[in-house]
Every structure is written in structure tokens, then in C-alpha cells.
Amino acid sequence: MALDKFGIAKRIAKELKDGMYVNLGIGIPTLVANYIPKDITVVFQSENGILGMGPYPEEAAIDADLINAGKETVTVIPGGAFFDSAESFGMIRAGKIDLTVLGAMEVSEQGDIANWKIPGKMVKGMGGAMDLVASAKNIIVAMMHTNPKGESKLLPQCSLPLTGLGCVKKVVTELAVLSITPNGFQLLERAPGVTVEEIIAKTAGKLIVPEFVPEMDI
Amino acid sequence: MNKVFNNALEATADIKNGATIMLGGFGLNGIPENCIAALVKHNVGDLTCISNNAGVDDFGLGLLLQTKQIKKMISSYVGENALFEKQLLSGELEVDLVPQGTLATSIQMAAMGIPAYFTPAGYGTEIAIGKEVREFDGKMYLMEKAIHADFAIVKAWKGDSAGNLVFRKATRNFSTSMAKAGNITIAEVEHLVKPGEIDPDEVDVAGVYVHRIFQGSNYEKRIERRTTKI
Numbered sequence: 001m002a003l004d005k006f007g008i009a010k011r012i013a014k015e016l017k018d019g020m021y022v023n024l025g026i027g028i029p030t031l032v033a034n035y036i037p038k039d040i041t042v043v044f045q046s047e048n049g050i051l052g053m054g055p056y057p058e059e060a061a062i063d064a065d066l067i068n069a070g071k072e073t074v075t076v077i078p079g080g081a082f083f084d085s086a087e088s089f090g091m092i093r094a095g096k097i098d099l100t101v102l103g104a105m106e107v108s109e110q111g112d113i114a115n116w117k118i119p120g121k122m123v124k125g126m127g128g129a130m131d132l133v134a135s136a137k138n139i140i141v142a143m144m145h146t147n148p149k150g151e152s153k154l155l156p157q158c159s160l161p162l163t164g165l166g167c168v169k170k171v172v173t174e175l176a177v178l179s180i181t182p183n184g185f186q187l188l189e190r191a192p193g194v195t196v197e198e199i200i201a202k203t204a205g206k207l208i209v210p211e212f213v214p215e216m217d218i
Numbered sequence: 219m220n221k222v223f224n225n226a227l228e229a230t231a232d233i234k235n236g237a238t239i240m241l242g243g244f245g246l247n248g249i250p251e252n253c254i255a256a257l258v259k260h261n262v263g264d265l266t267c268i269s270n271n272a273g274v275d276d277f278g279l280g281l282l283l284q285t286k287q288i289k290k291m292i293s294s295y296v297g298e299n300a301l302f303e304k305q306l307l308s309g310e311l312e313v314d315l316v317p318q319g320t321l322a323t324s325i326q327m328a329a330m331g332i333p334a335y336f337t338p339a340g341y342g343t344e345i346a347i348g349k350e351v352r353e354f355d356g357k358m359y360l361m362e363k364a365i366h367a368d369f370a371i372v373k374a375w376k377g378d379s380a381g382n383l384v385f386r387k388a389t390r391n392f393s394t395s396m397a398k399a400g401n402i403t404i405a406e407v408e409h410l411v412k413p414g415e416i417d418p419d420e421v422d423v424a425g426v427y428v429h430r431i432f433q434g435s436n437y438e439k440r441i442e443r444r445t446t447k448i
Contacts, residue, residue, distance in 0.1 A: 047318065048244045048391050056445040064247065064439035065375075065387040071245040071298070071442040076387075084390040085244070085270070086326040089319030093337065112342075123306055123315070124297030130345070131319030134338035165342035 001193045002174040003218075008142050010035045010218050012101055012172050015140060016042050023047060023092070023132060025102030026070040028142040032101055043077075045097055047128040049088045052080025069128065089128070093135045100136035102129060104143045104168075106158040109205035111168040111180035113141065114160035126163060133164030145173040145202050152204035154178070154185055175199050177216060184208055189216045221425075222379050222410070223432040226256035229404045233369055235262050236289075240325065240365075240400055241269040241279065242372035242393030245298065245442050248385070249278050250373040252406045252434045258285055266290040268367055270321060270392050272302040277440050286310070292365065294318035298442060317345065320362050322392060327364035329398035329427075334363045370400025373434065374423070377407035378414075381428030382421045390422060397423045406434035 003011070009031035016022065016032075018040035024030050033055070036042055044053040046068040053068055054075035061075065068074045076082075091097060106114040113133055116126035133139055146152055154171065171178045176199045177189040184206030190199060192215050200207060223229040230253055233239065239257075243249030254273075257265075258281050265288050272293055273280035282288050283301050290312040296302045305311035316324070317339040327335055336359035340346050350361035372393040375386035383397060383405055397403050405423075410433040 046388075048247070049388050056447050059446050062441070062444065062446065063387065064441050065389050067245065067247045067388055067441070067443075069244075071247070072445040073441055073443065074445070082385075082387055082390060084394040085318065085322040085392050086395045089322050092319060093339075120307070123303060123313075125293060125295040125315045126317050126340075126345075127295035127297075128318035130317035130343065131337075131339040134341060162343045 001191065003191045004174065006031060007191070007218060008172050008174060011177065011216050012140055012142055013037065014218070015099070015170070016040065018042070020098040021045055021096060022099045022101070023097050023136070025100070025129070027103045029101040029103060030070060045088070045091065046074070047085065047088050047092065047132070049083050049085055050074070050076060050080065052077045054080070089131050092131055095135065095137055097136055099138045099140065100132045101140045101142055102132065104141045104153070106153050106155055106160055107141055107143070107168050107171055108155050108158045109180070109184040111166045112158050113163045113168050114158040115163050117161045119161065129163050133167040139168050140170045140172060141168050142172055145175045152202050154203045154205045156205045175202065181208065187213055189214055191216055221381050221429060221431050223430050225432055226252035226406060226434070227259060229253065229430045229432050230256045230260060233257065233260065233262055236264045237262065237369060238266040238367045239268065240367040240370040240396040241267060242391065242396045243269065243278070244388070244391035245271050246273065246278050246440045248373055248389030248391055248393055249273070250371045250406050251437055253371045253404060254278065254281055257282060257287065261285070261287065263287045264289045266292070268292040268325070268365060270294050270318060272296045272299045274298050274442065275301050283311070290314070292316060292321070294321050315345070321365070322395060324362055324365040325392065325399045326395040328366045329395055332364060334361055336361055366399065366401065368401050370396040370403045372397045372403070372405050374405055374407045376409045376411060376416060377405055377428070377431050378411050378416050379431065380413045381405070381425030381431055382416050383407070383423040383428060384416055384420050385422045394422050398427045402429050403427055404430045406432055408434060408437065
């Protein structure tokens with residue numbers, strides 16, 4: 001069965017390693033924080049200016065001065081730090097952040113990503129996405145395999161305005177885990193019960209399918 | 219030397235039509251609520267506003283959009299404001315969308331007296347059009363210029379009459395850089411104190427950058443997404 005958004009987050013959480021500094025984007029990526037393996041410590045960065053972002057607060061502890069990049073009220077863990085956005089992006093550009101997880105509207109087989117604009121329809125802006133994808137060492141995209149019309153979001157070329165070129169390393173969808181290789185999308189894992197045929201049918205970009213595709217262990 | 223003003227109306231009284239203004243805050247977090255209300259009252263128009271976001275429909279910079287006082291916005295993310303999107307798509311409002319890190323750094327560069335710099339953000343995308351591209355150590359970068367403004371308007375937690383500012387938690391966001399970058403910087407503070415009451419070790423923005431300061435009042439501090447422990 002295809003995963004739901006929580007399943008996607010749970011699978012991505014397995015990519016986290018002890019000691020990583022991680023930036024989670026808005027939407028499914030935010031949920032990743034709920035599934036950190038108990039035996040490791042990771043530190044979350046929020047690009048508005050928090051290192052050591054903690055869980056949502058108890059009602060009584062809500063503080064309007066403490067929100068994350070998704071404008072949600074959050075907390076800060078012991079050992080956390082505040083700074084301004086210029087420094088925050090300095091951290092990102094200088095490669096101090098080990099992993100970025102973000103959503104996308106399209107990903108190409110070269111690892112290009114589009115997630116900020118639909119010409120004539122939707123202009124929300126790129127926020128910090130262009131900076132993050134241009135600089136993060138490791139970028140994982142969390143998204144659904146197809147758009148609401150059922151069209152593949154894993155394409156030979158992005159059709160929407162790009163956020164960044166050749167930057168995505170891995171994509172986790174409700175159907176599969178794929179890596180970006182010089183030869184296209186490499187199918188690494190399939191969601192429990194999902195067939196390779198379904199993944200092939202829903203992937204428009206070049207897809208490399210090994211003989212044996214293991215089920216995700218989640 | 220007197221930097222202390224009575225209120226927002228007086229501190230912003232000389233902002234004229236067509237002015238370029240930086241406004242601190244991230245979403246509704248740490249926005250200069252008093253000065254935004256004063257700009258609505260002064261009814262100055264044709265403003266160019268530099269701010270990461272555009273508020274929401276009925277608060278923050280959304281108030282200046284409602285009254286159509288803004289001619290141009292320079293922002294990175296405007297997704298919380300339906301009115302903004304409508305004015306943008308209809309062509310009423312001119313908008314420069316700038317990557318968030320580029321926006322923050324361009325303001326910081328103005329604060330540091332550096333006219334331009336190179337960043338990889340946006341290389342290969344439509345925001346690179348018309349910009350100088352350079353390769354350093356095998357990676358491609360765009361030249362971005364410092365962003366200046368006639369006025370920078372910020373809200374700090376604490377300030378003294380010498381202009382020193384202290385921020386609280388995540389409200390530093392764009393505000394500390396903007397405070398240092400404005401040709402004229404106006405700071406509204408939750409607590410205005412005497413010199414000496416702020417430990418020099420604590421200062422986020424040194425007084426030299428701040429030209430006007432006043433004790434703010436009636437802060438709403440609205441929260442966009444009130445999320446609590448599940």
C-alpha cells in the first residue's frame with residue numbers, strides 16, 4: 001500500500017544520522033522531526049534564526065516571539081541558540097547544515113527542482129528554498145509521486161520555473177525511494193505492497209530499475 | 219543628542235510618498251506594529267517596501283496593501299497574503315521576489331558598506347537573468363548587490379535612549395541587519411530604558427545605527443500558526 005505523508009516522513013527519518021544539523025522545510029518535511037530514532041541526536045535549524053528547534057510548545061508556553069520558518073509556534077531545546085537570518089543563511093551557504101529536506105512540485109532526472117512558482121497562477125515566492133538547494137550538502141525531496149491530476153512529478157525536465165539545478169540527491173514519495181544518478185532516477189526501495197510496475201507507470205523521467213527492489217523497512 | 223521620540227506618528231512623520239522602507243520581522247513575528255499603523259494614518263503612498271513577507275490580509279504589511287500605499291515590494295515569500303497575490307497577478311503591485319538568504323545578505327552588505335557579493339542561490343533559475351555569473355572553485359555564483367533603504371523600521375524587545383537594541387528569541391530575523399542598514403533607522407521597543415540598564419555584552423544592535431527610538435504600545439503580537447504539543 002502506498003504510504004501516507006506520515007509514512008514518507010518516517011522513511012526520511014531513517015536517513016538521519018547522529019550529530020547531523022538538519023533543516024526541514026514546510027509540510028511533510030516538518031513531520032520528520034516526529035520520527036527521529038531514539039538512539040541518535042540531531043539538531044534542527046530553522047532558517048529564520050534558530051538552532052536547536054524543539055517540539056511545539058504546551059499551550060501555556062506559547063511565545064509569539066518564538067516561531068519557526070513555517071510561522072508555527074515552537075520551542076528551543078537546551079543548548080539551542082538564536083541569531084538573525086543573515087547569519088542563518090551564512091550557516092547554510094558555508095555548508096554547516098548537513099541535510100535539507102524539502103517539498104517539491106517537480107524533480108527532474110538530473111536532480112533539478114521546481115517548487116516556488118506556477119506562472120500566472122501561483123506566486124508565493126521561493127523563501128529560503130533557492131539558498132538551501134544551492135548550498136546544502138545533501139538534499140532529500142519529500143513529495144507525492146504524482147500531482148492531483150495524476151501526472152508524474154518525476155520528469156525528464158522540469159516544466160515549472162526552477163528553484164535549483166542538479167541539487168537533489170534523493171526523493172522519497174508515497175511509492176518509492178529513488179536516488180538521482182548521472183543516468184537518471186535509480187529505484188532503491190518501494191513502499192510496502194507497491195509494485196515496481198506502478199512506480200514505472202508513474203515515473204515520467206528515466207528510471208533505472210534493478211532486478212530486485214526491496215520494500216522499505218518502516 | 220536626542221533620539222527619543224514620543225510615538226510612532228512622530229517618529230515616522232517625515233516619511234514621504236515614494237520612500238523606500240525596510241521593515242523588520244518574519245511573517246508577523248517581530249514586526250514594527252506601531253510604525254505600520256502610523257504609516258497607514260499618515261497615508262503616504264507609492265512606497266517601496268523591503269520585507270521578507272507581506273503580512274497577512276488584515277495585519278502587518280497587509281494593512282498597507284489594503285490601502286494601496288505600496289507600489290513595490292521586495293520580499294522572499296508572500297504566500298500568507300491572498301490580497302498580495304491578487305494585486306501581484308493583476309499587475310497593480312510591482313514585486314521583486316528575492317531568495318531569503320540573498321535578501322538577508324544584501325541587507326547585511328548594505329549594513330557593512332559592501333556594494334556587491336557572490337552567492338550560489340538562484341544560479342540557473344529565472345532570478346539569474348541579467349545578473350553577472352562567475353565561477354569560483356568550480357561552483358557557479360550570481361553577483362548580488364547590497365539593498366539600501368531611506369528608512370529602516372524595526373521592533374526590538376528592549377532599547378535605551380542611546381539607541382542600543384536587544385532582541386528576544388526569533389525576532390532578530392531580518393531586524394538586526396535592517397536596523398544597521400537604513401539611512402535613517404527607526405526602532406520601536408517594548409521596553410525603553412536608560413543608558414546603563416542594558417549590559418553592553420547583551421547589545422544586538424549598537425546605538426550608532428539607530429537614529430530614532432520610542433516606547434511602543436498596545437502590541438498585539440499576533441501568531442500566524444498557533445501549534446501546540448500533540
